[in-house]
Amino acid sequence: xxxxxxxxxxxxxxxxxxxxxxxxxxxxxxxxxxxxxxxxxxxxxxxxxxxxxxxxxxxxxxxxxxxxxxxxxxxxxxxxxxxxxxxxxxxxxxxxxxxxxxxxxxxxxxxxxxxxxxxxxxxxxxxxxxxxxxxxxxxxxxxxxxxxxxxxxxxxxxxxxxxxxxxxxxxxxxxxxxxxxxxxxxxxxxxxxxxxxxxxxxxxxxxxxxxxxxxxxxxxxxxxxxxxxxxxxxxxxxxxxxxxxxxxxxxxxxxxxxxxxxxxx
Amino acid sequence: xxxxxxxxxxxxxxxxxxxxxxxxxxxxxxxxxxxxxxxxxxxxxxxxxxxxxxxxxxxxxxxxxxxxxxxxxxxxxxxxxxxxxxxxxxxxxxxxxxxxxxxxxxxxxxxxxxxxxxxxxxxxxxxxxxxxxxxxxxxxxxxxxxxxxxxxxxxxxxxxxxxxxxxxxxxxxxxxxxxxxxxxxxxxxxxxxxxxxxxxxxxxxxxxxxxxxxxxxxxxxxxxxxxxxxxxxxxxxxxxxxxxxxxxxxxxxxxxxxxxxxxxxxxxxxxxxxxx
Numbered sequence: 001x002x003x004x005x006x007x008x009x010x011x012x013x014x015x016x017x018x019x020x021x022x023x024x025x026x027x028x029x030x031x032x033x034x035x036x037x038x039x040x041x042x043x044x045x046x047x048x049x050x051x052x053x054x055x056x057x058x059x060x061x062x063x064x065x066x067x068x069x070x071x072x073x074x075x076x077x078x079x080x081x082x083x084x085x086x087x088x089x090x091x092x093x094x095x096x097x098x099x100x101x102x103x104x105x106x107x108x109x110x111x112x113x114x115x116x117x118x119x120x121x122x123x124x125x126x127x128x129x130x131x132x133x134x135x136x137x138x139x140x141x142x143x144x145x146x147x148x149x150x151x152x153x154x155x156x157x158x159x160x161x162x163x164x165x166x167x168x169x170x171x172x173x174x175x176x177x178x179x180x181x182x183x184x185x186x187x188x189x190x191x192x193x194x195x196x197x198x199x200x201x202x203x204x205x206x207x208x209x210x211x212x213x214x215x216x217x218x219x220x221x222x223x224x225x226x227x228x229x230x231x232x233x234x235x236x237x238x239x240x241x242x243x244x245x246x247x248x249x250x251x252x253x254x255x256x257x258x259x260x261x262x263x264x265x
Numbered sequence: 266x267x268x269x270x271x272x273x274x275x276x277x278x279x280x281x282x283x284x285x286x287x288x289x290x291x292x293x294x295x296x297x298x299x300x301x302x303x304x305x306x307x308x309x310x311x312x313x314x315x316x317x318x319x320x321x322x323x324x325x326x327x328x329x330x331x332x333x334x335x336x337x338x339x340x341x342x343x344x345x346x347x348x349x350x351x352x353x354x355x356x357x358x359x360x361x362x363x364x365x366x367x368x369x370x371x372x373x374x375x376x377x378x379x380x381x382x383x384x385x386x387x388x389x390x391x392x393x394x395x396x397x398x399x400x401x402x403x404x405x406x407x408x409x410x411x412x413x414x415x416x417x418x419x420x421x422x423x424x425x426x427x428x429x430x431x432x433x434x435x436x437x438x439x440x441x442x443x444x445x446x447x448x449x450x451x452x453x454x455x456x457x458x459x460x461x462x463x464x465x466x467x468x469x470x471x472x473x474x475x476x477x478x479x480x481x482x483x484x485x486x487x488x489x490x491x492x493x494x495x496x497x498x499x500x501x502x503x504x505x506x507x508x509x510x511x512x513x514x515x516x517x518x519x520x521x522x523x524x525x526x527x528x529x530x531x532x533x534x535x536x537x538x539x540x541x
Contacts, residue, residue, distance in 0.1 A: 058435050085441035097432040100451050112440045161440065 003070070004031040005201050006055065006088070006169055011064035013050055013225075024050040025061065026225035034168060035199040039206060039216035039233060041248055047225040048205045052173045055203065056090050057081060069168065086116040086165035093174035095154035099146040105132075105157055106142040112164040131160040135190060152183035156190070163194060171203045176211070188215055209252040213237045221245045271533040278529020284522025288515075292343050295336035303337040303489045304329060314507050325497055325508050335515055337489040342472050342519060345402065349409035349471035350464055356410065357417025358453065358460050364418070365425030366448040376422070379415045387412025391474050395483045402485045405478060409471045416467065417460045424456035458534065465527015469520045476516055491516050 013025040024047045032038050042048050053059040055066065057073060066073040068088060076084060092098035099108055109128045113119055119127045129139050135156040141149060146157070155175065162170050172191070176184045192215065194200055206212050212219055212233060219236045221229040223244035229236065240246045272278050301307065307320070307330040314323040314331070322331035364375035382390070391408035398404040428434065429452060437447045478484050479492030491512040498508025 053435070056435075056439055058438060082441040082443065085439060090436075090439045092432045092436060094432065098436045100433045100437070100455070102454060111437075111442065115441045115443075161436075165441075 005034040005069060006030075006032040007065075007067045008051075008055065009065045011051070011054055011066065012062045013047075013054060013059060014062055023225050025054065025064075028064070028222070028225065028227055030220060030227060030230075032169065032201050032203060035195065035201055036218065037195065037202040037204050037216045039204045039212040039219045040222055041206060041209065041212060041219060042222035042244065043248070046222045046244075048222055049173055050225075051222065052090065052171045052203065052205055056088065056171060057085075082115070086112070086118075087167050088169040088171070089162035089165065089167040090171040090173060091155070091158045091162050091175040093178055095151060095158045095178070096147065098158055099154070101147060102145070104143055104145050105137075105149070108146065108157060108161055109142075109164055112161060116165050118165060127164075131164055134163070134194075135160045136186075152179055152187070155179060155183075155187055159187070159190065159194070163198070163200070166198065167200065169201045169203070171205070173205045174207070175205075177207060184211075191215075209237055209248060221248065268533045272529055275529050275532065277525045278533070281522050281525025281527070281529055284518050285526050288339050288343060288519050288522060291336045291339040295333075295340055299330070299333035299336055301333070303333040304487075307333070311501065311505050313505070314511070322511055323505075323507060325494070326501055326505075331494070331508065331511055334489045334494050335491070335512060338491040338494060338512060339515070339519075341402075341485070341488045341490045342475060342516070345405055345409065345475040346468045346472040346519075346523070348406045349413065349475070350467040352406060352410035353413035353467055353471075354417045354460060354464055357414035358421040358457065360414065361418035361421025361423075361460075362425055362448050362453050362456070365422040366429060366444070366452065372422075375418075379418050382412070383415045385412070387470070388474055388477060391478060392481070392483065395478055400478075400483050400485055402488065405475060405484060408478070409474050412474070413467050413470060416463050420460050420463060421453070421456050424459060425452055428452050428455055462527075462531045465523050465530075468527070469523045472516070472519055472523065 008028055008030040011025050011028040011030075012023070015022045015024055026047075028047070028051055030038075030051070040048055040051065050059065054061045057076075061074070068084070071084065073084070106125075106128055109131055110124060113124050113127055118124075128142060132139055132142060137153060137156050137160070141153065141157075146154060149157070158175070176187050179187060188211065191202065195202065204212065204216055216233040219231060219233045220227050221236075221240070221242055221244050223242070229240065229242040229245045231241075236245065237249060240249050272282075295303075306328040308317075308324050308328050310324060310326055310328040312320050312324040312328075315321065316323065320330050320332070322335065324330055325334075360375055360379070364372040364379075387409075390412040391405075394408035394411055395404055398408070425448075434447060434451060437451050442451070475484065476490065476492030476495070479490035480496040482493075482496065484490045484493050494512040495509045495516075498505065498512075502509055
């Protein structure tokens with residue numbers, strides 16, 4: 001394997017509140033290659049979201065190293081960090097909470113173009129039109145406020161915002177979990193299409209093992225702040241080695257039809 | 266639109282806005298209806314009210330027309346009240362945003378300064394400031410704002426502390442937005458509604474402090490003020506009580522109007538939010 005797009009080694013993060021300590025990340029090692037989909041699965045409270053936020057430089061880790069495309073990400077601060085942010089983006093679970101409640105669709109998509117000086121000022125409205133078309137939204141939505149459009153449309157706007165700067169990595173933190181099944185399938189198809197065309201790598205955080213098996217290239221299982229198992233998606237889900245991997249697969253088999261296609265043949 | 270119709274259904278709000286509209290009309294019409302200098306002598310001194318059409322509310326000790334004073338005084342009261350409240354809210358919400366968003370040492374330092382200001386009574390602070398800086402419209406505004414910014418600052422900070430943990434702030438950071446822009450453009454506008462709810466209380470307080478300063482002779486000497494008129498009438502309180510009572514009533518009605526209108530707006534918008 002050539003050098004990975006993103007590599008994390010020994011990431012640690014402990015949250016303290018008064019006397020209480022909670023080790024959300026207890027030494028995470030993770031690699032994501034360019035253009036691949038790595039799924040991250042694990043029970044609630046296992047550190048999935050904390051890991052996503054540390055990788056996005058939203059939370060400072062207590063220890064560990066983080067390299068993105070050869071750059072030491074943890075050493076970057078201020079304007080240099082803001083500049084490199086165009087190359088890795090994130091889509092949040094709740095698309096309503098992820099936008100300023102007062103913003104319009106157009107403003108949400110204009111900001112990344114303006115901040116990263118993409119296209120000239122006069123070209124940006126056309127760019128926004130192209131982005132909307134890219135994620136399958138009508139141009140007439142651009143003047144609407146975020147709270148006026150549907151959940152599926154919001155998540156498409158979130159994806160449009162994430163790809164506006166042409167990133168190499170997009171973290172999808174439970175990005176389709178809140179959507180209903182038919183919308184979820186459409187969004188997954190859109191994400192797969194974007195990946196093929198723009199060679200975007202995804203870190204796909206999900207509860208849905210059936211979805212993970214069908215869409216991810218590799219899976220990493222996280223438990224109590226550690227990656228306990230990593231492997232090729234179909235093989236790992238068919239025969240998990242770790243206790244947590246087995247538990248997750250066993251739990252998913254008990255709910256055969258809830259998440260669309262039947263889970264196991 | 267819905268907020269407006271709900272506003273018009275509440276009798277308190279309607280009364281408040283009617284009073285305020287009356288005061289605003291007085292302030293705006295003053296130079297048209299009473300083009301002469303309201304501080305100039307206009308007739309015989311101590312004319313009682315409702316005696317001549319020329320001086321409906323009578324004249325004061327020096328023969329100045331009370332009605333003209335009342336109209337011109339409305340200008341000063343409303344101007345000072347609104348300007349002081351605006352200054353207090355702008356300064357307070359910026360300081361509160363800075364404290365809440367920066368956190369850590371900056372937050373501690375700013376909040377201790379806020380505490381220090383809150384321990385001194387607003388009126389004493391204004392009194393001290395005007396005594397040092399000299400009475401003029403701008404110093405009076407600054408003096409009143411000096412004692413009123415702490416409320417907006419505390420509320421803005423509390424709002425920002427809860428808003429800054431929200432995903433949309435993380436989203437703005439992911440996009441690469443500068444922290445100052447995040448604070449001022451993303452977070453602050455969402456923190457404003459509860460801060461603005463304070464504005465009616467601050468305007469009412471500012472009108473009263475301005476009147477009190479003028480009563481003590483620390484208002485702008487080149488302007489008629491209701492507080493100054495009350496002080497002027499005090500010396501002849503036994504023989505001509507109307508000289509203090511008339512501007513006193515104007516003061517009460519203004520403060521009442523501001524308060525009722527403010528409550529009405531807060532309640533109408535709160536109702537809208539709970540239905541949304």
